Amino acid sequence: MNRILIIIAVLIFYLPAQQMDRLFWNGSDWRRIEKTANYDPELTYMMKVGYVNGVLDGRLFYYLKAWTMEQAFADSLYAETVDYLSPRELVKVLDNFYADPINGYIPLPSAIIICNMFGERIPMNKIDKYIRHSKEWINRMILENNQ
């Protein structure tokens, strides 16, 4: 009995700890939106497009700020194309991208870049390389964050 209680306690402590490790919204959050929106397609879309617009606004705001401080640095940091797809297209491509569970833990800001690469018809081997790079990057960030 005691053993069961200890296991439950460990699980209770462990699960929120796992949640805390996440730095960004990722595939599981993206898929959860539908459930949060009570499977209402319009509300789901509005939440998703709200998030995507948020990421793009956050990016643009700090790009402009960085650009006023150091132009070359800002241009190199924000070189990715993120506006090739319209928000509506982006939401659709992100849905497809996260339908594959293997992409689940890629952060949404990275997924937005990847989806735009799909839209731009960049060769698949380059996209695969970027996906692998994103996975390694987020794993490294989470490990460093834990330390």
Next chain:
Amino acid sequence: MLSRKIILVGYIFAILFAQRENRIFWDGSNWNRISTKLGKESHSVYQIKASHLNGLLDGRLYYYLKAWEVEPLLAEGTYNDPLDLLRYKELIGALDNFYSDPKHNSIPVISAVIVENMRIGGISEKAIYRYIEETRFWVNNIRTSADSMSVEILAAKLDKHLSKPFDISERYGRGPDYKQKEVLIKPRSPIRRDEDIDKTSWYQKFTKGWAIGISGGVNQWNSKDSLNSSGSSYNFIIKTPLHFRTDNLESIIRFETGVINFSSNLNGQQNSMYVQVGLRESNIPIINRIKFDIGAGSVIGTRSFSNGFIISLRKNKLNLITRFYSAGTSNKSQLPSNWALFSIGFNF
């Protein structure tokens, strides 16, 4: 008279749509429109606003971390705005309050978040007022220059599109002598930087590409030959760095040297060079694991040629090899003219 009215209405529509297009950030009007559309008391309003705020903070954190890896000092300077002093619920309430004043409608949501965090952080109202006015100034400035900018961006996008491998310029009325204008705002691919990092010199590739392995298996005589029995072979494999790879095709060159035995007490040295060619990125996974194998060398001092195929049981580790050998017949060596070899190879 009627036509003038139609023109006027058309003009107003054009202006209104242009205004909508030139909005760069989500601002007060987007924020308030959510409540107008879904009803003020709706829980969905909170969910959409929270999603947007999550996106803002994720977008900021993502590029902060990217910037920090390259230029920590510059990143600290750029991303030093206070954004996390309020919880989402408090922040949404504060933003609702902020945007209830129509004169704040043009302030971007992200600036409003900074303003509310400044307020809770104890910054004086005078400084906050100044920040709002500065924000209003640069946002309006960007908006007014957006018309001219958008033309440049469109021109840049068109040039970028036309510079792609498939040329559609002729279809759009531009002759083959069309010269591309200099692109003002040229987006770059994010992996271009990675390519630079991965750039290794030829001698590094040459020293890195070597690998070794072993293989062992059985030989079976062709039944047409007078000698109908089996034997065995053991080989030491040297994989060379001469790997050629395209998006769909892969080829490897390797050497094998070892011992071959036949049951007629005939045994000796075997040396051969093999070229293995296979498909990559095929939709049928098994095809990606099969390579055709062509070899030339010597078996017990006699020239030999082989062809066969290799199935990777574990990619680059464990291979199932089937080869059909043909060697110059020699009465002295009593070699069979044709035989099949089945072996398993391990690569390290």
